[in-house]
Amino acid sequence: MPIIEVENLSKTYPVAIKEAGLKGTLNHFFRRQYRYVKAVQNVSFQIEAGEMVGFLGPNGAGKTTTLKMLAGLIHPSGGSVSVASYIPFRRQPKFLQKISLVMGQKQQLLWDLPAMDSLRINAAVYKIPDKEFKRRLGELTELLSLEDKLKQPVRKLSLGERMKAELLAALLHQPQVLFLDEPTLGLDVNAQVAVREFLKLYNQHYQATILLTSHYMADITALCDRVLIIHQGQLMYDGNLDKLLEQFAPCSEIRVEFAQVLPPEQLADYGEIEAIEGRKARFLVPREELTKTVSRILAQTEVVDLSITDPPIEETIGRLFNAGVVEEK
Numbered sequence: 001m002p003i004i005e006v007e008n009l010s011k012t013y014p015v016a017i018k019e020a021g022l023k024g025t026l027n028h029f030f031r032r033q034y035r036y037v038k039a040v041q042n043v044s045f046q047i048e049a050g051e052m053v054g055f056l057g058p059n060g061a062g063k064t065t066t067l068k069m070l071a072g073l074i075h076p077s078g079g080s081v082s083v084a085s086y087i088p089f090r091r092q093p094k095f096l097q098k099i100s101l102v103m104g105q106k107q108q109l110l111w112d113l114p115a116m117d118s119l120r121i122n123a124a125v126y127k128i129p130d131k132e133f134k135r136r137l138g139e140l141t142e143l144l145s146l147e148d149k150l151k152q153p154v155r156k157l158s159l160g161e162r163m164k165a166e167l168l169a170a171l172l173h174q175p176q177v178l179f180l181d182e183p184t185l186g187l188d189v190n191a192q193v194a195v196r197e198f199l200k201l202y203n204q205h206y207q208a209t210i211l212l213t214s215h216y217m218a219d220i221t222a223l224c225d226r227v228l229i230i231h232q233g234q235l236m237y238d239g240n241l242d243k244l245l246e247q248f249a250p251c252s253e254i255r256v257e258f259a260q261v262l263p264p265e266q267l268a269d270y271g272e273i274e275a276i277e278g279r280k281a282r283f284l285v286p287r288e289e290l291t292k293t294v295s296r297i298l299a300q301t302e303v304v305d306l307s308i309t310d311p312p313i314e315e316t317i318g319r320l321f322n323a324g325v326v327e328e329k
């Protein structure tokens with residue numbers, strides 16, 4: 001049975017319209033008018049226990065709103081949602097024991113106090129016995145390489161250390177389901193890798209279910225086989241990331257540095273030319289012809305250097321948005 005079940009989930013936010021000036025202010029008080037933002041529209045998906053799923057979409061697509069509904073922070077306008085067999089917006093204590101929501105741009109640790117103090121508060125809130133608290137703390141501190149960092153005020157930690165301490169605080173009660181909204185936001189490359197590695201270990205170690213949003217595609221490719229893609233509140237894709245790339249990135253790019261300048265007519269024979277700069281050229285070649293084309297180039301020309309790259313995933317996803325609704329269930 002899936003641990004997360006979402007069916008026709010929708011959220012519409014009413015936004016009060018306020019015009020400028022005194023008349024606008026008076027109208028705002030006495031005849032308030034609203035416009036309605038359809039942030040999430042009829043979204044349905046299921047996630048099995050232990051899965052790690054990427055949740056992608058451009059700014060304002062509805063990712064955070066969906067996560068907030070899954071975590072029970074906001075009430076859906078329509079549809080149904082169940083997480084670990086609980087209805088999230090009822091916020092039952094047993095449900096709260098099973099989940100955690102971490103938002104990269106918000107923090108729960110108290111700024112002027114050492115993280116350890118906030119961790120003790122969390123332990124009390126979640127009624128974790130002292131011995132168990134120490135055991136979990138030791139385990140997570142080691143996994144996150146946070147030794148020596150928990151006793152200094154949070155404001156003195158680097159951004160990466162703070163994010164790791166936030167994760168520790170969010171995981172102390174050993175949630176089965178983790179909702180992560182941009183957990184690597186603003187971190188440098190090393191810290192991003194550290195957080196990613198930790199999430200992978202945590203998922204394997206505790207069989208936790210993780211739904212993760214990130215604008216860094218490297219997070220998604222490193223962690224998630226499956227992605228959900230949302231655009232303008234609607235689910236456009238639910239399936240394997242590799243299949244998505246095959247479908248929407250049918251070409252790979254070959255970059256070649258030849259020993260001498262070759263005529264464009266000869267180069268055009270190898271693929272769609274993207275650019276020619278002296279002895280260097282870039283071509284787009286359909287994936288299924290890649291091996292054949294590379295062999296031909298190597299057999300027919302003298303090559304100094306050759307490399308093959310896939311187009312950036314962001315570009316591929318942009319193509320998906322232009323193509324319209326695609327589903328792979």
Ligand SMILES: Nc1ncnc2c1ncn2[C@@H]1O[C@H](COP(=O)(O)OP(=O)(O)OP(=O)(O)O)[C@@H](O)[C@H]1O
Nearest residue numbers: 013015037039057058059060061062063064065066
């Ligand atoms: N409290 C709110 N009141 C009114 N509108 C809101 C509210 N929260 C979000 N919205 C609107 O709902 C839509 C979806 O927002 P949401 O924050 O869920 O998107 P997102 O995919 O998380 O975006 P981002 O990647 O920028 O964080 C946006 O149009 C946003 O302006």
